[in-house]
Amino acid sequence: MNLRTKLFLILSTVVMATALSASMVVYHIAGSRLEQNTERRMRQGTLLVSELLQRRFDTELRKFKHWAAMPLVRKTALDYKNPELVAAFDNYFSAVVEQESYTSIYLINHDFDCVASDDPRRIFFPL
Numbered sequence: 001m002n003l004r005t006k007l008f009l010i011l012s013t014v015v016m017a018t019a020l021s022a023s024m025v026v027y028h029i030a031g032s033r034l035e036q037n038t039e040r041r042m043r044q045g046t047l048l049v050s051e052l053l054q055r056r057f058d059t060e061l062r063k064f065k066h067w068a069a070m071p072l073v074r075k076t077a078l079d080y081k082n083p084e085l086v087a088a089f090d091n092y093f094s095a096v097v098e099q100e101s102y103t104s105i106y107l108i109n110h111d112f113d114c115v116a117s118d119d120p121r122r123i124f125f126p127l
Helices: 003-069 071-078 083-099
Strands: 106-108 114-117
Touching (some): 071 114, 083 114
Antiparallel strands (some): 106 114
């Protein structure tokens, strides 16, 4: 083999190795950058969903606290054998269930009996 052929083969090998190593470097850099961007966006999405759920939870908790402080609920809880109070509770919370996204609302006593509900058929039946 003459010198020209040897130089051509060596130069071709060097060029191919350089191109291959450059491609590998670009691939790894692009992959790591894509991974970092994906991780950052997932964190942002998670924080957004977390904040949204926390706000929804806080809103529901305020509603529950408001309902628990209502004289109707307190009186019904203390005197749940009074049919007039239970009927008033049932009527009020039937309207709430129709307007809100709740499926049902129950008032439970210390013995875990359903003493009032938006659905009167559920009273004193296990949930």
